[in-house]
Amino acid sequence: MRSLESVNPFLRPRPAPSPGRAWVPLVGALSLLLRLFAAAAPAASLEPPRAPAPRAGLASGDAGVRLAGGDAVPAGFPSSAPFRDRAVILCWHSFLGDPSLPTDFSLAELKAQLDALAALGYRFPSFAEAVSGRLEGHLNVVVTLDDGHRTVPAAVERVFSERGIKPSLFVYPSVIGTQAFAMDDAALGRLSSEGCLVGAHGYHHLFVTADLARRDRAAFDREIHKAKEKTEAITRLPVVAYAYPFGALSPVTKEELVRAGYAYGLAVAPGFVYADGAFDDPLELPRLVVTREGWKDILALLSRNARAFR
Numbered sequence: 001m002r003s004l005e006s007v008n009p010f011l012r013p014r015p016a017p018s019p020g021r022a023w024v025p026l027v028g029a030l031s032l033l034l035r036l037f038a039a040a041a042p043a044a045s046l047e048p049p050r051a052p053a054p055r056a057g058l059a060s061g062d063a064g065v066r067l068a069g070g071d072a073v074p075a076g077f078p079s080s081a082p083f084r085d086r087a088v089i090l091c092w093h094s095f096l097g098d099p100s101l102p103t104d105f106s107l108a109e110l111k112a113q114l115d116a117l118a119a120l121g122y123r124f125p126s127f128a129e130a131v132s133g134r135l136e137g138h139l140n141v142v143v144t145l146d147d148g149h150r151t152v153p154a155a156v157e158r159v160f161s162e163r164g165i166k167p168s169l170f171v172y173p174s175v176i177g178t179q180a181f182a183m184d185d186a187a188l189g190r191l192s193s194e195g196c197l198v199g200a201h202g203y204h205h206l207f208v209t210a211d212l213a214r215r216d217r218a219a220f221d222r223e224i225h226k227a228k229e230k231t232e233a234i235t236r237l238p239v240v241a242y243a244y245p246f247g248a249l250s251p252v253t254k255e256e257l258v259r260a261g262y263a264y265g266l267a268v269a270p271g272f273v274y275a276d277g278a279f280d281d282p283l284e285l286p287r288l289v290v291t292r293e294g295w296k297d298i299l300a301l302l303s304r305n306a307r308a309f310r
């Protein structure tokens with residue numbers, strides 16, 4: 001997996017200057033550097049680059065006023081402030097406390113993870129808050145829980161609720177109420193009525209890609225359309241978000257999501273969701289899966305992010 005920094009230069013402690021904003025989340029650091037070199041060394045000039053001029057705002061009676069987001073950026077470069085309001089979406093699965101399962105944690109381990117994030121200053125807005133522009137600052141983690149495991153209700157009641165966290169749940173209806181490892185309709189309906197957003201996560205949890213669309217169009221459609229209908233039948237609410245099983249998707253998957261009436265698709269990829277929707281692809285929002293092995297890297301990443309604007 002690529003590091004977050006390789007796809008987003010604004011994770012670095014000193015925000016990198018950039019000549020534009022809409023393209024920044026889309027290109028790597030290399031492209032940024034090339035553009036900076038091009039901007040700093042115009043072909044017609046042999047003069048050494050001049051030091052940035054003092055900030056006009058600070059020289060004209062604004063002494064002591066820190067300009068939000070712009071302090072570390074030299075004059076002439078746009079501010080990094082538009083990138084500040086953002087969140088990282090994390091995904092947990094089950095809470096049996098079985099150390100042999102890579103995506104499983106005990107409730108004590110889950111508490112310790114959330115408390116470590118809170119100690120870094122993180123807050124836990126809901127998915128709905130994150131995608132509706134209501135993110136403030138850069139210390140935000142959105143909690144999502146995939147697959148509808150039977151241990152989810154206890155985790156919500158005993159761990160997330162007491163921290164004021166409303167996780168979003170992504171379920172595949174073929175197992176809800178039919179498999180012993182999964183929640184039943186009543187448990188899922190209760191969490192939904194208590195304010196947990198419920199989204200779809202396939203119908204049978206297949207790889208919903210162009211390959212499936214080619215091989216078995218009916219199965220492809222079922223993973224998207226029937227998943228939505230069945231989930232809505234349980235929650236009696238519109239299902240607007242879809243988490244791609246295994247994080248696997250193709251352009252045709254995104255097209256079919258729109259046709260089915262979803263507004264959001266969650267992938268598995270490093271990156272942020274931004275308050276400014278211009279920086280987001282709503283059908284391919286980045287998300288990190290919390291694994292036993294990967295937790296220390298996620299915590300290290302979120303520690304670096306916490307320092308990014310100091």
Ligand SMILES: [Zn+2]
Pocket residue numbers: 146147201205245246
């Ligand atoms: Zn899954």
